[in-house]
Amino acid sequence: MKKLNLSLKNPIVSYIGFGGLLMLVPALILAGVLRNSTLTLVASVIFYSIAALGLNVLLGWSGLVSLGTAGFMGLAAYISAYLTHDLKLPFELALVAAVIIPTLIGILVGFISLRIEGLYLAIATLAVSEILRKTFEVFDFFTGGYSGKPISFPTILGFITQTPANRTLFPILMYTILVIFLVAVMILIHNLMKGQFGRALNAMRGSEAAAQAMGINLLKYRLMAFGLATALASLSGVLYVHFIKYTHPGSWTLALSLNLVAAIIIGGARNIYGTILGVFVVFAMPDLILKQIPYFGTIPNFAFIVNGILIIIVIMYYPYGLIQITKDFKKIWLKLKERFS
Amino acid sequence: MAIFMQLLLRSLETGSVYALAALGIIIIYRTSNITHFAQGAMGMFNTFAVTFFFLYGRMPLWLAILMGVATAFLMGVLVDLVIIRRAKRIAPISKQIITLGLIMVVLGLASTVFGVDPLPLPKLIQGGEFDVLGATISYNAVFNIVFGLALMSLFFYILQRTKWGLAVRTTASNELTARLMGVPTKTVTMVAWALAGVLGVLAGVMIAPATKVDLNVLDAVQINALIACVLGGFQSFYGPVIGAYIIAIAKNMIVFYGQPLGLDVWGEQLVLLSILIFIIFRPNGIIGKKIVKKV
Numbered sequence: 001m002k003k004l005n006l007s008l009k010n011p012i013v014s015y016i017g018f019g020g021l022l023m024l025v026p027a028l029i030l031a032g033v034l035r036n037s038t039l040t041l042v043a044s045v046i047f048y049s050i051a052a053l054g055l056n057v058l059l060g061w062s063g064l065v066s067l068g069t070a071g072f073m074g075l076a077a078y079i080s081a082y083l084t085h086d087l088k089l090p091f092e093l094a095l096v097a098a099v100i101i102p103t104l105i106g107i108l109v110g111f112i113s114l115r116i117e118g119l120y121l122a123i124a125t126l127a128v129s130e131i132l133r134k135t136f137e138v139f140d141f142f143t144g145g146y147s148g149k150p151i152s153f154p155t156i157l158g159f160i161t162q163t164p165a166n167r168t169l170f171p172i173l174m175y176t177i178l179v180i181f182l183v184a185v186m187i188l189i190h191n192l193m194k195g196q197f198g199r200a201l202n203a204m205r206g207s208e209a210a211a212q213a214m215g216i217n218l219l220k221y222r223l224m225a226f227g228l229a230t231a232l233a234s235l236s237g238v239l240y241v242h243f244i245k246y247t248h249p250g251s252w253t254l255a256l257s258l259n260l261v262a263a264i265i266i267g268g269a270r271n272i273y274g275t276i277l278g279v280f281v282v283f284a285m286p287d288l289i290l291k292q293i294p295y296f297g298t299i300p301n302f303a304f305i306v307n308g309i310l311i312i313i314v315i316m317y318y319p320y321g322l323i324q325i326t327k328d329f330k331k332i333w334l335k336l337k338e339r340f341s
Numbered sequence: 342m343a344i345f346m347q348l349l350l351r352s353l354e355t356g357s358v359y360a361l362a363a364l365g366i367i368i369i370y371r372t373s374n375i376t377h378f379a380q381g382a383m384g385m386f387n388t389f390a391v392t393f394f395f396l397y398g399r400m401p402l403w404l405a406i407l408m409g410v411a412t413a414f415l416m417g418v419l420v421d422l423v424i425i426r427r428a429k430r431i432a433p434i435s436k437q438i439i440t441l442g443l444i445m446v447v448l449g450l451a452s453t454v455f456g457v458d459p460l461p462l463p464k465l466i467q468g469g470e471f472d473v474l475g476a477t478i479s480y481n482a483v484f485n486i487v488f489g490l491a492l493m494s495l496f497f498y499i500l501q502r503t504k505w506g507l508a509v510r511t512t513a514s515n516e517l518t519a520r521l522m523g524v525p526t527k528t529v530t531m532v533a534w535a536l537a538g539v540l541g542v543l544a545g546v547m548i549a550p551a552t553k554v555d556l557n558v559l560d561a562v563q564i565n566a567l568i569a570c571v572l573g574g575f576q577s578f579y580g581p582v583i584g585a586y587i588i589a590i591a592k593n594m595i596v597f598y599g600q601p602l603g604l605d606v607w608g609e610q611l612v613l614l615s616i617l618i619f620i621i622f623r624p625n626g627i628i629g630k631k632i633v634k635k636v
Contacts, residue, residue: 065434112617116624119376123571124620127613130564134613138606254564258378258441265438301449308445312424315438319431 011190015272019183022046026172039175040244041284046178047239049279050185052263053272054232059261060269061193062225063205064113065122067257069233071129072102074136074252076234077241078143081151084242091154091242099234106230110223129257136249148248151241174243181239185232186272192228193270201225259283266314268321277322281310343475348593350473354482354547356589357489361544362559362566363573363581364493365537370575371513372533373425375436379443381563383420384541385556386447387413389455391546392462392554402465409542417538421531448556459553462546485547492543493582500578509533565589572616574626583627588612 008014025042028034051069058064076098083094109128113121136143143149153162153170156177162170192198200221203211212218241247259282267278286303318324362380369377391409394400400408420443428439464481471478500506511519512529520526545559552558566581569588573580596608604611620626 059434112621115621119370119575120571120620120624120626122376123567124617126564127568127571127617130568131610131613134610253560255444258444262438262441265435301453304449305446305453308442308447308449311442311445312439315431315435315442316424316428319435 011272012187015183015186015190018186018273019179022179022182023176026175030172038288039171041288043175043178043243044240045276045280045284046175046182047236047243048260048263048283049276050182050239051233051236052260052275052279053185053189054229054236055260056264056269056272056275057189057193057201057225057232058229059264060271061198061201061205062222064117064222064225065119065261066109066125066226066229067122067254067261068106068109068125068129069229069260070252070254070256071132072106072230072233073237073240073256074247074249075102075105075132076237077247077252078136078149080238081149081241081247082142084154085149085151091156094154095235095238098238099231102234102237103227103231106233107223107227109230110226113222113226114219126254126257129252129254133249133252136252143247143249146249148246148250150246152245154242171243178239178243181235185235189272197221197224262311266311266322268323271321271323274321274323281307281314281322285310344597346474346476347478348597349590350476350478350482350486352590352593353486353586355593356586357485358544358547358562359565359569359585359589360493360582361489361540361547362562363569363585364496364578365540365544366566366570367575367578367581368509368533368540369537370570371578372509372516372530373436374433374516375425375440376567377440377537378437378563379440379447380537380541380566381559382444382447382451383413383416383538384545384559384562385554386451387416387538387542388462388545388549388554388558389451389460391542392460392549393455395462396460402463406465406542406546409546410539413538413542414535417535418531420538421534425530425534426527451556457556459555462549462554464550465546481550489547497579568613568616570626571620572626574628576625577628580626580628588616591615 008017022042025034026039029036029039051073055066055069058066079101080094080098083089083097084091105128109125112124116124137146139145153174155161156173160173166173193201200211200216203214203216204218204221208218260279263278263282264275265278266281267276268274286307290303290306314322362384365380365384366377369375369380387409390412391405394405394408395402398405398408424439424443428436431439464479466479466481466484469480471480498506500509508519508524508526508529511522511524512526516526519529541559544562545554548562549558565588566585569584570581571584572587573582573584575581591612592608595611596605599605599608599611
């Protein structure tokens with residue numbers, strides 16, 4: 001029997017450990033060290049990370065650019081909101097339905113990817129996303145139109161609901177669910193990408209013709225990649241709407257899709273921690289860190305401008321992603337060690 | 342017939358705006374190999390500048406627009422000098438992300454410098470309208486259509502007939518070879534960025550009177566311009582322009598003539614869907630050439 005490897009070198013153990021680390025945030029909030037708003041901010045990093053990890057399968061491992069993520073996230077969010085809020089269906093059922101329906105559309109888009117590629121594919125997926133967004137605007141009995149759709153926290157497992165008694169604890173419960181999903185997705189992506197699926201995608205990225213010659217079925221793996229990316233985008237959308245409790249068409253624009261692409265490139269393509277780091281830089285750094293800097297933080301939009309400049313600098317000096325910085329640190333560390341030993 | 346003419350003229354006006362924006366995107370794509378996602382944001386910034394020169398600088402509108410063109414030109418040159426020129430060796434996908442960083446910087450700067458309140462910008466030619474085949478059209482709309490077409494004709498004339506155009510075309514076809522042949526590719530790229538900035542502010546000034554100048558004034562234009570580039574094909578300069586007019590005309594026609602069928606609110610979705618189906622059958626757009634891939 002293989003011995004269980006429980007050191008942090010084992011990626012799966014490290015992912016679970018990372019989940020535990022994320023659970024420190026609510027603990028610190030309850031202890032009064034962090035502000036309440038931090039929970040929402042870290043939660044947003046978590047659900048955007050789930051979408052970004054899915055997009056990374058396309059952008060990183062398959063080398064296909066998709067700008068449709070926001071549309072699929074939005075579609076899943078609206079379906080889930082409609083099913084739980086208007087039809088009063090259980091949250092778990094709505095989650096499954098809201099993941100399956102966009103995924104089917106995503107697989108259809110996968111068929112398009114066999115015909116067109118590169119920039120054309122990126123903008124074709126953008127068109128899909130725009131079609132969905134316009135539909136959110138006009139299909140108002142389903143989506144609430146321009147004014148958006150407010151919902152309440154879901155009932156979990158059919159009996160846990162928000163009551164005045166657990167007002168402060170319920171968001172933390174939702175947050176825990178987000179963390180569990182994130183860790184599960186990290187393990188899933190790790191295993192899939194280390195396995196046959198990931199190797200097939202790597203081969204296809206290198207050369208489609210060579211991959212085909214090795215007996216890789218392009219159609220099958222393209223559709224699987226699109227299916228996985230869309231399913232994770234949908235999951236992210238569902239978690240978004242049930243944590244934020246509100247959705248409107250303005251949330252699901254090109255800007256969101258572009259930010260997710262940026263997060264992956266900045267953090268590091270084909271790297272799970274890199275993706276999460278990138279999402280943190282793009283979505284949370286302005287509020288969480290830059291605005292806390294004394295004096296400068298009070299200048300309006302200072303954080304936003306600095307974040308933009310940082311993104312440009314990272315792309316120019318760390319073209320393989322910010323996660324490469326850890327290697328630089330290691331080098332410096334080894335040098336220091338040598339000098340003092 | 343009168344209604345058809347009215348629709349056609351209005352489509353030509355919005356088509357000109359999309360075409361100018363698309364031309365800005367394509368010239369950057371061809372010379373720097375970057376999809377210019379920040380075209381709309383930079384245009385928005387300079388449109389705000391025009392509005393500020395007009396409202397608070399108390400300049401006549403034409404002078405304000407000229408000043409806006411100048412700031413757009415400078416901004417384009419600056420972006421090229423500071424960023425793009427140093428980012429030559431970066432992988433193409435990462436290069437696009439630079440423009441995302443630019444969007445953040447420009448949006449942040451715009452709301453810091455100009456505030457977040459929407460401002461009004463009047464039409465360049467106030468009042469006055471006349472009839473064409475039963476359709477009424479304002480002088481300003483005529484000016485927009487004619488100006489857009491004239492500017493594009495001038496652009497294509499320079500591109501095809503002058504030494505400068507030749508330099509741009511050689512850079513677009515192969516940057517390295519062009520440099521070896523003595524084409525000043527650095528200057529070409531710089532002028533391309535400046536030109537894209539100018540095209541952006543002109544699109545902004547044309548579309549702004551219909552709405553208000555705010556941070557999202559060019560968002561829809563940006564998306565339509567990108568889709569026009571795909572429809573027309575990224576391989577040529579005039580494909581996107583044709584694509585832009587087709588999108589504008591198709592959208593207005595479907596929205597109007599689809600009304601009895603209840604299709605008016607679905608007009609844009611239908612146009613996008615038909616474009617998607619079209620590029621599945623013609624993956625390189627209307628004019629695009631097929632790129633032969635070698636194994």
